[in-house]
Amino acid sequence: MKKTTLILLVIGAAALLTVSYCQFWKGDNAATVVNPETMGSPPPEGEQPKSKSKAEIPSHEATGAAPSASGFLPTQMEDAGKFEALQKHLKEMGHCLNMVTSPLDAQSEFNFENLNTAISADLGDVVTQSEEWTATDIRTKSGELRRIYLENSPDTAAEPRRTLKYYSLQGGSQKEIPLSKEQMTNPSDALVASLESDGDVVGRSLSRRIYYQNGDDLLLVERNGKIYSLELPHDGKTFRCTGLDSTKTMKCECK
Template identity: 60%
Template sequence: MSKKSALILSLVAAVLLIFTFCHFYGGSPDETADETLVVQETTGVPAESVAPPVKAEPPPVDVSAAPPSAGFLPTEMEDPGKFAAYQQKLKEMAVCLNMQMNTLDPNVEINFDTFNQVINPDLGDIVTQTEEWTATDIRTKGGELRRIYIENAPSIEAGSSRTLKYEAFSADGTAKALPLSKEQMSNPSDALVASLEADGEVVSRSISRRIYYQNGDDLLLVEKNGRIFSFELTHDGATFRCSGADKASSFQCQCRNNP
């Protein structure tokens, strides 16, 4: 074989190798565009802007916490300032999210059921809801405040999984992890959780839920001792977020227009 023929064969082989590599490993521009289009059609937003759902933060530990009360008075009687704050914040929410609102009854307790009756004209019925985490605060006989925090997460293998954190808090609110084995922290049993609660007296129970509505919106809600502590709702291109809603003095809200 002449040198010229050998050179031609080498060039042909190199071109074939480059083509094969690009085809199998590089992907084609059309395929990439198709994948992006699927994400856009599914979510309604460009692929690069799709973000994981926001997770609600637990209420701060109240180092002076007393056991939760057994019942509630109507809102206007229990805390007139809180009722007035809810009236004002719900008006701001209606403007921010361009929503219709029902009237808040001053003679009822403000909990999720009554709150939902106010906000649901544009949302429709509740389709389903998920529990994202629970936080149980206890006070030991020695006066130490502890938190049992259980986070729920979807799992491909088991359908769902739970993660446990057990912490003690100093007088200034600083947290210190209490020792647990890996087996105890991963998918803790109900018996283990009950034994940890038995270490002291329960002073606070909080839960975070995500509630899905008929119109496609979802509400991120945190309740503390049966009362609304924080909530977040996105509707009509804006997000309205409130925290500290269990007390008039700490009730704060924010409206944000989404890009």
């Protein structure tokens, strides 16, 4: 074998070994990267998780029902059909999410405390919860339906921040009523009360996210003090329900 050929073979073998060595360490480092969002741990204090779905705001346009007074009848007494439907959907949730659920108490109202009792066996204790937004619908003397919407910012600022938006609701669509930047950013309670005085309150909605010990989080919306919708991810699937405050509108799905 010629000397030149031998040198070329040695150089080629060395290059091949170098490339293989680099690929090995590149693959090893990639395998150690962990995405914190996939770990299921509750968010650090003052920080909201990313890529979370936002709950839809329930409408009061069709019903026009005023907020109920404090205190509700036991679930079965309020509506026996609603109680049976809730029991059915709770069982469906257990099958969908592969988790233990217990029956609702017929002698208690259907609120978060009793829902939590029924679903917490696999979730553990509540670690923390955050209010995501509130929506107050009013009807003016002219008959116009308006919405006062307050959203809490997920930013990790030292001071909590909320944003105010004011809408006119017509035929299922909404048109924003202009406010100044100062009014929209961290509005005072006096300003919010002033907007509410533009008409009679026909409905109040609240969205909050509840974080559990096992890392799951429940997205809950209440309309006029009653559970309207919920969304719970667990074991690779998500169970969603809307219209839970009425037998006619109640719908649930497993995805």
